[in-house]
Amino acid sequence: MNQENIYYLESHDELLNDPSLVSLMRTRIEAGGIYIIKNVAEKDFIVQIKLYLTNIGRNSLPNYKKIEEGCLNFHRINLWDKRSYVQACFHQFVFFPWNQDVFNFFEVFKKVYQVRNLISGNQKNKFLGIEPEDNCIARIAFQFYPKGIGGMHKHSDPIDHHQLTAPILQMSKKGVDFKNGGVFVETKDGKKILLEDFADVGDVVYFNAMLPHGVDTIDPECKPNWLSFEGRWTLLFAINKLFDNAQIRDAVDLEMDTLYKVV
Ligand SMILES: [Fe+2]
Numbered sequence: 053m054n055q056e057n058i059y060y061l062e063s064h065d066e067l068l069n070d071p072s073l074v075s076l077m078r079t080r081i082e083a084g085g086i087y088i089i090k091n092v093a094e095k096d097f098i099v100q101i102k103l104y105l106t107n108i109g110r111n112s113l114p115n116y117k118k119i120e121e122g123c124l125n126f127h128r129i130n131l132w133d134k135r136s137y138v139q140a141c142f143h144q145f146v147f148f149p150w151n152q153d154v155f156n157f158f159e160v161f162k163k164v165y166q167v168r169n170l171i172s173g174n175q176k177n178k179f180l181g182i183e184p185e186d187n188c189i190a191r192i193a194f195q196f197y198p199k200g201i202g203g204m205h206k207h208s209d210p211i212d213h214h215q216l217t218a219p220i221l222q223m224s225k226k227g228v229d230f231k232n233g234g235v236f237v238e239t240k241d242g243k244k245i246l247l248e249d250f251a252d253v254g255d256v257v258y259f260n261a262m263l264p265h266g267v268d269t270i271d272p273e274c275k276p277n278w279l280s281f282e283g284r285w286t287l288l289f290a291i292n293k294l295f296d297n298a299q300i301r302d303a304v305d306l307e308m309d310t311l312y313k314v315v
Pocket residue numbers: 207208209265
């Protein structure tokens with residue numbers, strides 16, 4: 053542990069092989085601690101993914117879709133979309149377990165979901181089948197935040213049977229891919245932690261979903277260009293309620309009074 057309350061581990065295998073480590077991780081995350089698992093994805097693999105998604109993003113139309121059973125994989129532009137519970141600006145690429153994809157993402161990242169489930173007190177493969185469970189489903193969401201405009205309001209996500217934490221994979225390097233902004237978490241004592249100052253490309257970060265967090269605008273001085281794909285990439289290992297599930301509360305935007313940006 054260090055003064056930032058950040059804990060580092062070398063692999064998910066340590067956790068999957070030792071229930072006591074999972075329970076310690078759960079206790080620490082409940083208390084506001086942050087875990088960084090090092091080198092979960094190889095940097096070359098992340099380059100390949102970004103190239104693939106960039107080609108799709110440049111050459112096909114983005115579309116909005118509700119999260120429902122059998123939903124197609126898709127990509128969409130979220131430009132402060134009022135339909136979202138949390139206001140944000142990013143290009144998102146979404147994958148569901150019932151659709152097979154060229155990278156076999158749910159197999160490649162299975163251990164992340166397994167640890168995520170164990171920390172939440174669930175059976176390790178829950179939500180990963182080809183049908184929803186408890187009206188929820190796993191959803192891999194790559195999010196690209198363009199320079200000059202990309203960001204997400206500070207918000208708090210629901211903690212319920214489906215999650216204590218929603219891990220993210222770092223896919224961009226601060227100081228190289230972008231200079232300013234990025235993902236932040238506010239600790240219980242009100243301290244703001246910029247996660248990209250601590251986690252490297254390929255690392256997976258876990259934090260308490262209820263802690264206020266968001267994405268500060270990426271390089272706000274730059275002119276936005278959605279097609280340049282210059283900015284910040286991340287991967288969110290989500291488990292989402294289906295659109296008609298009213299049992300789990302919605303995320304809360306903590307900046308709702310902020311005027312929407314006009315672009
Ligand atoms: Fe969130």
